[in-house]
Amino acid sequence: MLRRVFVALLVGYFGCFCDDLPSFIHVCHKEDPQLEQCLMASVEDIRPFLVEGVPEYNLPQMEPLILKDLFSEEASGMKITVSNVSAWGCTDFFVRNIEVNMDTHEFTLYIDLPKLRIEAHYHVDGKIVLVPVKGDGNLEANITDAHAKAQLKGDLYEKGGDQYLKYNTFDLHVDVGGGSVRLENLFNGDKVLLGMINDVVNKNFDAFVKELMPVIEKGLACKFKETANAIVETFTYSQLFPH
Numbered sequence: 503m504l505r506r507v508f509v510a511l512l513v514g515y516f517g518c519f520c521d522d523l524p525s526f527i528h529v530c531h532k533e534d535p536q537l538e539q540c541l542m543a544s545v546e547d548i549r550p551f552l553v554e555g556v557p558e559y560n561l562p563q564m565e566p567l568i569l570k571d572l573f574s575e576e577a578s579g580m581k582i583t584v585s586n587v588s589a590w591g592c593t594d595f596f597v598r599n600i601e602v603n604m605d606t607h608e609f610t611l612y613i614d615l616p617k618l619r620i621e622a623h624y625h626v627d628g629k630i631v632l633v634p635v636k637g638d639g640n641l642e643a644n645i646t647d648a649h650a651k652a653q654l655k656g657d658l659y660e661k662g663g664d665q666y667l668k669y670n671t672f673d674l675h676v677d678v679g680g681g682s683v684r685l686e687n688l689f690n691g692d693k694v695l696l697g698m699i700n701d702v703v704n705k706n707f708d709a710f711v712k713e714l715m716p717v718i719e720k721g722l723a724c725k726f727k728e729t730a731n732a733i734v735e736t737f738t739y740s741q742l743f744p745h
């Protein structure tokens with residue numbers, strides 16, 4: 503009898519302990535010989551919660567992902583500024599691989615994004631594939647078969663006697679498979695010129711994406727870092743990665 507009460511208490515205690523973590527946190531043990539698989543599963547588990555976000559835990563909504571900041575990039579004689587970016591499809595990712603170094607808190611994620619749709623406001627001044635272009639307007643792009651490599655580096659810090667993880671570096675590189683883009687409003691809406699420039703841009707989609715991508719990467723990396731930190735800042739390091 504006493505033994506049963508003791509077991510019940512124990513279960514109650516640990517049950518309660520587990521309840522400290524919300525269901526989107528999938529705990530991985532530091533010494534798990536299959537740590538990479540566990541981490542991949544934990545990233546997959548968070549995915550549905552990212553669609554609409556979890557306000558109680560500061561998890562932002564990611565469908566659509568909205569980047570309010572302005573990003574500017576100067577490359578190959580062209581200055582492109584992109585603002586007010588909305589992206590759909592970021593949560594339809596597939597984690598292909600994870601590399602981890604628990605001693606230095608470095609994580610490298612290889613992620614496939616089958617389809618991304620982007621709407622944004624752009625301003626260009628310069629040349630796109632030798633054609634002089636200056637103006638601004640709305641841009642819509644469909645990007646297919648993107649492969650992303652995200653490198654996160656975290657550091658531990660102390661708060662109230664407990665250790666917490668914070669990601670200080672988040673580098674993102676995205677390779678794009680293909681896609682199409684439509685620029686609107688350029689040349690005061692002159693349909694002939696606009697048709698020509700859209701033709702040129704789409705025939706040279708790779709070059710165009712090469713100009714645009716660093717701008718988008720910066721914005722996405724900033725947003726993902728915020729999200730990753732929102733996930734880890736609420737829990738102690740030993741809650742997230744117990745022995």
Ligand SMILES: *[C@@H]1O[C@H](CO)[C@@H](O)[C@H](O)[C@H]1NC(C)=O
Pocket residue numbers: 586588621623
């Ligand atoms: C930003 O985009 C949203 C949705 O596409 C639109 O409603 C809003 O007017 C835009 N804001 C600016 C400053 O362009």
Ligand SMILES: *[C@@H]1O[C@H](CO)[C@@H](O)[C@H](O)[C@H]1NC(C)=O
Pocket residue numbers: 619642643644682683684
């Ligand atoms: C992107 O795809 C959507 C449907 O999936 C389509 O309606 C839209 O016209 C496409 N935009 C471009 C720029 O190709």
